[in-house]
Amino acid sequence: MGKETVTYPTYTAPITDAESALYKPFLKELIDAAFGVIGRYFLRDIAIVDKANGTPVTAADKGAEEKMRAMIEERFPEHGIYGEEYGIKEAGEGAVRYRWILDPIDGTRSFITHSFLFGTLIALERDDGQGFRPILSSISHAAAGVRVIGSSAGTFMTVDNGLGAFSRPLHVRACHALSQATLLTTSHWTTPEQKGGSQMQSVIDRVRLYRTMGDCFGYFAVASGGADIMIDPDLSYWDLAALIPVVEGAGGCITSVSGGNPLTELSAVCTAGGVHDEVLALLKN
Numbered sequence: 001m002g003k004e005t006v007t008y009p010t011y012t013a014p015i016t017d018a019e020s021a022l023y024k025p026f027l028k029e030l031i032d033a034a035f036g037v038i039g040r041y042f043l044r045d046i047a048i049v050d051k052a053n054g055t056p057v058t059a060a061d062k063g064a065e066e067k068m069r070a071m072i073e074e075r076f077p078e079h080g081i082y083g084e085e086y087g088i089k090e091a092g093e094g095a096v097r098y099r100w101i102l103d104p105i106d107g108t109r110s111f112i113t114h115s116f117l118f119g120t121l122i123a124l125e126r127d128d129g130q131g132f133r134p135i136l137s138s139i140s141h142a143a144a145g146v147r148v149i150g151s152s153a154g155t156f157m158t159v160d161n162g163l164g165a166f167s168r169p170l171h172v173r174a175c176h177a178l179s180q181a182t183l184l185t186t187s188h189w190t191t192p193e194q195k196g197g198s199q200m201q202s203v204i205d206r207v208r209l210y211r212t213m214g215d216c217f218g219y220f221a222v223a224s225g226g227a228d229i230m231i232d233p234d235l236s237y238w239d240l241a242a243l244i245p246v247v248e249g250a251g252g253c254i255t256s257v258s259g260g261n262p263l264t265e266l267s268a269v270c271t272a273g274g275v276h277d278e279v280l281a282l283l284k285n
Contacts, residue, residue, distance in 0.1 A: 150246030186214030
């Protein structure tokens with residue numbers, strides 16, 4: 001008999017046709033607005049400030065979030081906003097409430113070192129009375145001209161970067177053996193930035209290829225079929241919310257490192273599903 005595979009729950013709430021028609025075009029406007037701000041600063045001299053938690057922030061991070069928040073407050077003043085740089089604005093009262101989760105530059109360390117792997121994370125969540133769940137999100141990369149939008153209806157990518165323009169649906173690639181897998185992380189587990197333990201090395205030792213090309217790029221890589229595993233043992237809510245519709249809409253699986261809800265346990269193991277159980281088992285040993 002074949003090995004039994006666990007089916008993990010999905011954390012993306014279904015999106016309605018009406019919600020798609022209203023919010024997807026607006027999400028594209030938010031992406032373009034963020035790109036417009038970020039493009040004024042990338043690869044140029046820019047001041048870098050360390051926040052209280054030791055992470056860097058720049059005028060590009062702050063300016064992009066300010067622009068998106070202003071657009072949301074003008075178009076949907078009753079919606080809540082939860083942003084990395086400017087905190088929480090609570091959603092208005094109602095039977096159904098919405099909230100936007102904003103991470104203007106995910107991978108600011110990449111941005112300030114002139115790496116092209118940073119991205120913009122945007123999610124829209126809906127609360128039907130049982131708490132907020134993401135229904136729509138984007139992982140988009142300004143430096144590459146890549147815009148990705150995911151929901152329960154699927155994940156789609158639009159590319160326009162001067163080398164060509166095209167759109168296509170995204171889907172994870174099949175991978176059923178760690179010996180054939182590509183593993184991505186944001187940084188190596190022994191560095192102060194990464195909070196993973198020595199169990200990470202047991203995964204690294206079993207894969208075909210290991211690279212520290214992480215932050216949101218790692219989840220884009222899995223969703224687009226370029227990699228097989230992305231692991232983040234420690235995340236913030238604004239890091240996570242946008243990952244889930246994109247990954248799940250592309251047919252992928254995303255859980256916490258214990259196999260639970262990443263939105264409450266604030267960590268992530270992302271795969272196409274075929275090696276997910278094995279990765280989780282190794283991380284628990």
